[in-house]
Amino acid sequence: MIESVSEVSDGVGRSVPDSRNVAVAVDGLSKRFGDGEEAITAVNDVTFGIETGSIVGLLGPNGAGKTTLIKSILGMVLPDEGTVQIRGIDVYDRPREAYAYVDAMLEGARNDYWRLTVRENLRYFATISGVDPDSVSERHDRLLAQLGLTEKADVPVRELSRGMKQKVSLASVLAGGAEILFLDEPTLGLDIESSRTLQRELRRLVEEEGLTVILSSHGMDVVETVCDRVLIMSDGTVIADDTVDALLQGTDRHTIEIASSGLTGRIVSKLRTRFDTLSVEQLEPGARIELTTDSDGLYELMDRLRAEDVPLEHVRTVEPDLEDVFVGMTSLESGDR
Numbered sequence: 001m002i003e004s005v006s007e008v009s010d011g012v013g014r015s016v017p018d019s020r021n022v023a024v025a026v027d028g029l030s031k032r033f034g035d036g037e038e039a040i041t042a043v044n045d046v047t048f049g050i051e052t053g054s055i056v057g058l059l060g061p062n063g064a065g066k067t068t069l070i071k072s073i074l075g076m077v078l079p080d081e082g083t084v085q086i087r088g089i090d091v092y093d094r095p096r097e098a099y100a101y102v103d104a105m106l107e108g109a110r111n112d113y114w115r116l117t118v119r120e121n122l123r124y125f126a127t128i129s130g131v132d133p134d135s136v137s138e139r140h141d142r143l144l145a146q147l148g149l150t151e152k153a154d155v156p157v158r159e160l161s162r163g164m165k166q167k168v169s170l171a172s173v174l175a176g177g178a179e180i181l182f183l184d185e186p187t188l189g190l191d192i193e194s195s196r197t198l199q200r201e202l203r204r205l206v207e208e209e210g211l212t213v214i215l216s217s218h219g220m221d222v223v224e225t226v227c228d229r230v231l232i233m234s235d236g237t238v239i240a241d242d243t244v245d246a247l248l249q250g251t252d253r254h255t256i257e258i259a260s261s262g263l264t265g266r267i268v269s270k271l272r273t274r275f276d277t278l279s280v281e282q283l284e285p286g287a288r289i290e291l292t293t294d295s296d297g298l299y300e301l302m303d304r305l306r307a308e309d310v311p312l313e314h315v316r317t318v319e320p321d322l323e324d325v326f327v328g329m330t331s332l333e334s335g336d337r
């Protein structure tokens with residue numbers, strides 16, 4: 001259940017997020033594609049709430065159901081079951097009212113008008129969001145400055161590099177002043193500096209202006225840095241819903257690096273078949289190996305090394321990051337281990 005959102009009973013003993021604090025509430029959402037044996041359940045009975053003024057990361061391996069979930073929330077896909085509320089408004093009953101709070105950037109881009117200049121795009125997207133562009137021109141100037149686009153403000157978008165276009169996409173989404181943003185892979189294709197700028201800007205908007213962001217990304221470092229909370233999806237269901245810190249503390253994944261003159265090619269091969277191996281480096285003599293495992297695996301690793309008389313000349317454990325948590329959870333779910 002959602003830690004940071006206050007909860008109320010739904011009258012049948014189940015607790016649900018209190019809609020007063022909740023920007024987006026999804027309840028029992030399911031979506032199947034196809035019929036009979038061919039049917040795929042892309043989203044399977046998903047329930048969660050997203051607190052106003054937070055950034056929530058949506059993670060999951062390819063095909064986990066993230067896009068279908070986001071499109072169902074946005075009304076681009078009609079779910080088979082379940083409800084979605086935006087600020088307490090049912091999106092299927094009163095879509096115009098509910099979606100007035102929302103904007104989205106899907107698949108890392110937005111259809112900016114390439115013949116228009118950067119600033120004209122911002123004004124255009126403000127207008128179609130129902131905002132008088134003159135009333136938000138200061139906000140647009142700030143957005144352009146923060147995303148390093150001021151010098152390009154009067155340049156047609158088609159003349160910009162891919163990364164710049166990406167920034168214009170994000171600026172266009174932010175231009176209308178929507179309160180709730182869905183961003184799918186917002187940092188895809190950006191260089192490190194631009195990606196960091198964008199992350200800082202998102203956090204600022206959340207902290208200073210109460211923006212709510214649902215961000216889907218395969219970039220674990222982005223999610224770990226910027227998100228308050230993470231939902232991890234696998235096979236259509238949410239398998240984890242917690243703060244980044246809680247997920248890191250709760251993980252039983254350990255990354256360990258061992259270097260030894262006793263790590264022969266034969267022993268390394270055996271270890272590779274048993275453990276998730278991140279890297280192997282040949283040494284003269286021996287090897288350095290980096291692998292991830294759980295606590296039981298750690299004991300087993302030590303037993304194997306002892307049985308092979310491998311001296312432990314260098315052992316280093318690496319603090320788990322969100323990627324370790326993700327790999328651990330999703331591989332457990334899919335029965336890889």
Ligand SMILES: Nc1ncnc2c1ncn2[C@@H]1O[C@H](COP(=O)(O)OP(=O)(O)OP(=O)(O)O)[C@@H](O)[C@H]1O
Pocket residue numbers: 033034040041042060061062063064065066067068069
């Ligand atoms: N229009 C569709 N028709 C049939 N099957 C679909 C359709 N859209 C998605 N699916 C299936 O639903 C499942 C979930 O797909 P979805 O695109 O939601 O996953 P995802 O988590 O967004 O994946 P990715 O990270 O690769 O974008 C997959 O098995 C996919 O093949």
